[in-house]
Amino acid sequence: MDGGCGDLRSTIKKWNVIYPVYLNSKKTVAEGRRIAAAKACPDPTCIEIADCCSHLKIPHAVELDKAYPRDFFQVGRVRVQLKKDDGSPVNPAIKTTMCTIPVIHSFSSSSRTLVIGFSMAPLSCSPSV
Template structure:
């Protein structure tokens, strides 16, 4: 996964995906690039990397990088993913990913299906059922 881009022409074939691009908790001004209803709640760069690697794309995660507009320096908000969309001859690596937007929407669709996400979701449901207070606080946040 640790792939260094040395050739400037090679860099053009890679796109950058920051987690904020698909984060439903962020506003457009904060950097979200897709509609919030299609976004994912607080995705991590490793989740994005896992989803795109499983899709068969050439991906590497740069966990030390940060989105420039992100004011919060927590580890949760760090990282970016570099994704290769085009081959050296300019042809697409995969036909289903013709643009950046295709990648963003695919990531937002697939992250909730990850096993790590389904385990977290199941735990939240059981805690909400144990007490009425949990349910009320969830509604206030909306």
């Protein structure tokens, strides 16, 4: 009894995988980073990558129970659908995984900056007169 999810799971298995290690500026190329350290961001999470995919309107699925094969302490990955069943790209601007990673990085680093900027602002409960 798989509850009707068997077809969805088999479809998702064909999607491309993005591990957060691919974008981590604290990792070396030997440890799994796939883009330049200057373009990478420190300690990205699967949720941040999924938010970026949502913003780019790329179908994605977060798998928090999976681990990076080279380092089992790095848990979580994101599967992204870059091509439809007929082979045409979902987003014409993004055709391969290596095109996806820099775009996700740029959105992730800018959103992280905004979050950090807002969280460090002092809170004032009284109105200024």
